[in-house]
Amino acid sequence: MDIIQLFPLIAIFAIMYFLLIRPQQKKQREHQAMLNTLRRGDQVVTGGGVIGKVTKVKEGESEIEVEIATGVTVRVVRGTITNVLNKTEPAKA
16 A cells, blocks of 8 residues: 555656756756867857857866957856857867
8 A cells, every 4th residue: 555655756756857857967968078078169159148269278177268259368167158159170180
């Protein structure tokens, strides 16, 4: 009898996990992978809607430099990058 009473609670938890928690974790992993693959020359969009070209990326740091106009470079927190519009090809060794 006790298992029958717990079944709805378990079912609700399973539905919440598969509809809310799991997709959000997947989206977060994809965003982190995108941030880790940023490199010079990529055209990006920041959280504030500013579009610019990445000019400097240092591994292990939380900031990157983005050129938003000719000769105008700003430092941006890496986590505020929401989208990469154009990816550059890696340099040939």
